[in-house]
Amino acid sequence: MLRLRCSILTHLLSFRATSPVSPLHRLLSAAVSPDPVSAFAVDDYLVRTCGLTPAQALKASPKLSHLKSPANPDAVLAFLAGLGLSGADVAAAVARDPHLLCAQVEKTLAPVVAGLTGLGLSPSEIAHLVSLGPHRFRRRSIVSKLEYCLTLFGSSDNLFRALKSGSVLSSDLEGVVKPNVTFLQECGLGACDIAKLYVLMPSSLSISTEHIRTAVACVEGLGVPRGSRMFKHALRAVAFLSEEEITTKIEHLKKTFRWSDAEVGIAVSKAPGVLSKSKESLERRFEFLISEVGLEPAYIAYRPAMLMYSLEGRMRPRYYAVKFLKENGLIDHDRDFFNTVMVSEKVFVEKFICPHKDAAPHLADDYGAACRGEVPARFSFT
Incomplete structure (x- = not known):
């Protein structure tokens, strides 16, 4: 019986159905009825049917110990095959989120796919979304979150680039993401700037708005005003530094490059990324630029971009x-x-x-x- 089920699923996982809500899982149910006598071996199912390695199956099986038959997992696998996911993609998705096999096809997965299709996502993009975050795909709230994020990031290409960097879809949309976006827009950042900032600093849309307000105040204190070209770079540089850490870094810049307070302010306002450089990195650049090239400290302060080069x-x-x-x-x-x-x-x-x-x-x-x-x-x- 198990061998017959594996054979059918192997065929189905290699078949690309034309409709996300396909009758493949019904075919499975008709062709293979669960054996009430034999217990459902989750580990064996994950390896033989889903394509997980024994190690992956061992890690995933405790999360599926409540399953008594392969009926629902079979339906999920057939549905994913209908979306166009390969056997390898399905195995990767199940390994990342074993609970995906417990999702209800008719009540959850199918409505999610219908909603995403309504947003203009293609079948291949929906399949890609499953691969990036299977745990998000089994929550119907993903549709409203994606609708907002598509508007924010401007295109599906930008969206998927952002999703590779962080977990905006897992964040509180109303309580965190939207307030952060609104505040950043008030600081002069456009949607494109916010999208780029998120790719570089994914947590910018998931940390508290109060934290971002503190970071903005710190940036302004360094002499980088809102709306300036360097503002977003400075925000990225100091967003996760405490006031004490920033003070320490500034003092190190003064000591290393023999800069005055004014020269430090000039350097940071022109190239805030210097605050992200390690002490060792800055010291090696100092040794080269001043001792070997023979530059004056003031020359470097007015041209701090060179400190960012390799x-x-x-x-x-x-x-x-x-x-x-x-x-x-x-x-x-x-x-x-x-x-x-x-x-x-x-x-x-x-x-x-x-x-x-x-x-x-x-x-x-x-x-x-x-x-x-x-x-x-x-x-x-x-």
Whole structure:
């Protein structure tokens, strides 16, 4: 009997039905009636029928110990197959949320699919949603939450990108998400800004509005006003830092780069992300920029964006390449360091590497090696 059931389900899980509310589960019920004599072995069902590994089944089975027959799980599996989920997708969904097998197809899953279809989601997008969060899919409230989030994020592509980053659909929509969005809009952030902020900082829509208000006050205290271009970046940098932690980071910036209070304020307002850098990272940049490149602290304070660039993958290789060109008389010495660092890689190569392929045929290879963390002999200066 078990072997017959497995055979039928294996066929059904590989079949893509054209309608989400398909008669596949009724076919199962008609073809296979539960054996009242033999007990329902959940572990065996999860492995043989759902495709879970023995370890996954062992972890999931206690959550399904109340099941006495495969009737409802069979109906759920058939319904998921009708949505277009592959056997592997179904196995992954069940492993993440074993209670999915307990959902009622006619009362819950089918109405959810109908509601999502009404919002304009395609069958493949609905199937993708199941894969991302099977526990959310078995709650009918997902329809109203998705309707709001689609408006907020602007498109289904943006929505699914956001869902990969966080759990906005699991948050309290009326009590937390909407008030947070409203407050962020009052701070000058548009829907696009809020969507991007959420992708970078998923908890921005699930933490309390009071917490966000505190973070906004802190950002303004650092000299970054609401509505400014740097506001959302500063908010992301300090959102989960206490006042004491922020003070500690500012004091470290002053000590490391020998900045005055005013210079720290300038640097943070221009590049609030510096508050997210570790002490070790900042100290390595200090050693390079001041001791090796020879920059003045004030120069860095007014151009703090360079502190956000990769030291090994960007600043150091470019410094070596430009210095090589200067030392060999291939370019004049009046080259601003920040201007050589801020341009894109493509522009830097076109401007500083390609024009000298005849005079310095090894420059491109040496520069590439420097980007990989090596120091070519020609880049060793005394």
